[in-house]
Amino acid sequence: MAASFSLILTVVxxxxxxxxxxxxxxxxxxxxxLYNIGELYALIMLTxxxxxxxxxxxxxxxxRIVHWRDR
Numbered sequence: 430m431a432a433s434f435s436l437i438l439t440v441v442x443x444x445x446x447x448x449x450x451x452x453x454x455x456x457x458x459x460x461x462x463l464y465n466i467g468e469l470y471a472l473i474m475l476t477x478x479x480x481x482x483x484x485x486x487x488x489x490x491x492x493r494i495v496h497w498r499d500r
Contacts, residue, residue: 432483440476 443454453476460469 432487433480436476436480436483 440454440457443449443452444458445454449455453472457469457472457476459465460472
């Protein structure tokens with residue numbers, strides 16, 4: 430859960446603070462402001478895919494490290 434929350438927090442922080450020039454959060458806000466619906470939905474899907482892959486990688490890491498996980 431911490432990995433998912435950190436991804437959400439990172440994207441939201443990029444939206445409002447805008448530190449990076451080409452960050453995911455900034456591109457989401459720009460697509461929203463310019464009514465670029467195709468890019469907006471693509472970025473939302475990309476964020477979901479990144480979150481899902483991050484979740485799968487942590488589950489696999491947990492299964493390898495924590496020996497009592499399947500008991």
